[in-house]
Amino acid sequence: MRDTEIRNLAEQVKSGRLPRRHFIQRMAALGLSAPLAGMLLTHHGVAFAQPSVQYRPKKAGTGGPLKILQWQGPTMLNPHLSGGSKDWHASNVFYEALAGWDMDGNLVPILAAEIPSLENGGVAKNLLSVTWKLKRGVTWHDGTPFTADDCVFTHAYAADPATSAYSMGAYRDIKIEKVDSHTIKLVFSQPTPFWADAFVGSRGMVLPKHLFEKYKGARSREAPNNLKPVGTGPYTFVDFKPGDLLLGKMNPNYHVLNQPHFDSIEMKGGGDAASAARAVMQTGDYDMVWNMQLEDAIISRMEAVGRGKVEVVPGGNIEHIAINFSDPWREVDGERSSVKSVHPILSDKAVRQALNLLLDRDSIQKAIYGRGGDATANFVNAPQRFASKATRWEFNPAKAMALLDEAGWKRGAGGVREKNGKKLSLVFQTASNSLRNKTQVVYKQACEQAGIAMELKSVDSAVFFSSDPGNPDTFTRFSVDLQMFTSSLSQPDPALFMQQFLPDQVSAKSNKWLGRNVTRWVSKDYEAVFDQAAVEPDPAKRAAQLIKLNDMVINDVVVIPVVVRKILAGSHKHLQTRLSSWDTYLWNLAGWYRADKV
CATH class of the missing domain: 3.90.76.10 (Dipeptide-binding Protein; Domain 1)
Incomplete structure (x- = not known):
């Protein structure tokens, strides 16, 4: 148009x-x-x-x-x-x-x-x-x-x-x-x-x-x-136990007439998605549960009880596997996963390509996510005009093994591949919940059949997503080889979303590990295209540049997209x-x- x-x-x-x-x-x-x-x-x-x-x-x-x-x-x-x-x-x-x-x-x-x-x-x-x-x-x-x-x-x-x-x-x-x-x-x-x-x-x-x-x-x-x-919000602070309980009471001086409706608020953390969903959808003990990360069949059974309702919130949030381009197993200047280091295995693009081919997105979507997610090859999936049509995903173990053979990763003792004395063994972490843990298992099976040893690590969500700079298990510290989580597209313009791959956004000790670039992937070419998009006045040209940013990240296998997620909320x-x-x-x-x- x-x-x-x-x-x-x-x-x-x-x-x-x-x-x-x-x-x-x-x-x-x-x-x-x-x-x-x-x-x-x-x-x-x-x-x-x-x-x-x-x-x-x-x-x-x-x-x-x-x-x-x-x-x-x-x-x-x-x-x-x-x-x-x-x-x-x-x-x-x-x-x-x-x-x-x-x-x-x-x-x-x-x-x-x-x-x-x-x-x-x-x-x-x-x-x-x-x-x-x-x-x-x-x-x-x-x-x-x-x-x-x-x-x-x-x-x-x-x-x-x-x-x-x-x-x-x-x-x-x-x-x-x-x-x-x-x-x-x-x-x-x-x-x-x-x-x-x-x-x-x-x-x-x-x-x-x-x-x-x-x-x-x-x-x-x-x-x-x-x-x-x-703050200025509808509730004033009462008490906070990090990772567990947050309490507030009605702000009597709130700036909107007759609001808020409730006299107090309780936000309960901890537990798991299943118990949280049951407390709203089945027992009615709570009014709202955000982010029901459960298999769709389980949610449907809870919904049938009739006490709660499911609200499906579409968007561009991407569940993905992030690849660590730095070395998480040795310290450089007192820092693991330092951008000054190079990962001894994942720096090999053939390994990253093989890992991408070993993810069975179709099975994960159908058997695990259901209506809560759609398989995708892109990191940017919304708005639709910014979704690349040049990418494709495939589950192809034979092609993955051929890539590893060609790159010199040969099977050794126990069927685990190795090259130059280095075993192809990886640690894969995620925040603990049913969907992610089951996805881990599906992925591990495919990888191990291809000769990639994989140790699974499940971290409590309150710890994994913590902003505590002293905690080595947070997703921003990224102290392992691979990790899976959701990047939230909370703005309708993907340029802001794609800042997370810029060199100046690298998560490091110097910024208390709050930089958005957790993969430690650094590309001057990416930075140049991003800078061009920032000043491009023509919408069509700018969209093409932002699509190119997605394709650069996907083609270099910086991340492996799993599903574009829809948030399933349960409420009274x-x-x-x-x-x-x-x-x-x-x-x-x-x-x-x-x-x-x-």
């Missing part, structure tokens, strides 16, 4: 002749996600739709307790210092962004008074700046007023390399100006069509300047409020939520309610 056609359709939406939803459906047919279609409309002077969702409660705090099971329990309550979504979700109980994404791709104001647009002057016509007007009358949980100073500070905090913030990529390349006490201006170095990243969604939660100012930079980990949050049949794949599942927590308690 040509730009003139898109412009004509946008004008029809603006004049009211074409429903906004029809425009988004037309763009979806072209592979454009709902959020990107919404951004496209704003470029043509059409503001984001503000969804009219009925909130029935007439008084705050009348719903009793809200009980959530998040079996991957949070361990950190500072959203900028964690690389795991479990901590972003939990932080969102207390902290808020200026705006969040709903499932239809609309930006919804939270701490912002309105969403910036061309019409209201918030978005510059040259796309070099965005001005946010902040909501007035908002206070932090300790009574301190929320102002532009908090946004300016959050920008400086996250952008400072010494802070080692996981969110640094959203802030480092922009400048911020305080216009007045409740207005900020973000200035970009080049035209930025997708400007809704900083201060939006999971990476946009604002921190209170008066509590974190002393802990910006190298002292970031020392802040007491990393574990005792003071009367619980009303607004889940979104573009944000944390608690982005609209203040608006949740129980219909049977109104």
Whole structure:
């Protein structure tokens, strides 16, 4: 579709002749996600739709307790210092962004008074700046007023390399100006069509300047409020036992009338996906369970009981096997898996190619994930226009063994291959749950039949996704050869997602192992294409460059995609939520309610 056609359709939406939803459906047919279609409309002077969702409660705090099971329990309550979504979700109980994404791709104001647009002057016509007007009358949980100073500070905090913030990529390349006490201006170095990243969604939660100012930079980990949050959100902090239990109570001074519905919140961690799902879907002891990583047949049986309902949240989250390009078995300057080292086995591309061919995605999807995942060869699978059509996956053990033979990996004692005295033996770890552990077993069987010895390691989820720099078993430390987890596509623009393969994002001791590049793969060619895409104004050319980034990662077998995952959430049949794949599942927590308690 040509730009003139898109412009004509946008004008029809603006004049009211074409429903906004029809425009988004037309763009979806072209592979454009709902959020990107919404951004496209704003470029043509059409503001984001503000969804009219009925909130029935007439008084705050009348719903009793809200009980959530998040079996991957949070361990950190500072959203900028964690690389795991479990901590972003939990932080969102207390902290808020200026705006969040709903499932239809609309930006919804939270701490912002309105969403910036061309019409209201918030978005510059040259796309070099965005001005946010902040909501007035908002206070932090300790009574301190929320102002532009908090946004300016959050920008400086996250952008400072010494802070080692996981969110640094959203802030480092922009400048911020305080216009007045409740207005900020973000200035970009080049035209930025997708400007809704900083201060939006999971990476946009604002921190209170008066509590974190002393802990910006190298002292970031020392802040007491990393574990005792003071936010602006619907619930105030009561207690936190990392990995186990998080308690909050209703914020009596919340900035939205009659919200929240519940008088308290409990988030219980630990256990496993099966017991968590049963507690919601069968016994009704809890109201909500996020991320039911169970076989579809088990979920269906629970659903048939009739106490709970399954909410399927589609998106671009990719379950994958990451390959360690550094050596996890020796120290360099006191650091295992140092980017200065080279993996003695996985540096051989033939081994990586063989590992890719030994993954039986079809069986894993059908027998393990069911409706919860689709087999894929790509790392980027959404929005559709960015999904490469040049990649293919195949399960071909014979071809894998031929590659290993040709590369000189010959079978030795016990059938295990070796080369130059080095056995082809690998350690494969993942966060402990039924789906991943069964996937490990399927993969190990195929690998061992091909002559690759494989030791399986299962790490408790609270540990695996922990941001504790002293813990060697976290996924960012990556102290083994292979590991499997999900990378969450929490923004509709994949450029932000693909930052995780940049050289300056390498996870290392120097950044407290919070860099996003956990594979330690370094490619100047990748970096060059990424930089080109960052300044490319033509949407078609930019999409081609982002697809090329995916293909570079796949062709060099930096990762082995397993399935593109859909999140399966279980909730009480009367619980009303607004889940979104573009944000944390608690982005609209203040608006949740129980219909049977109104």
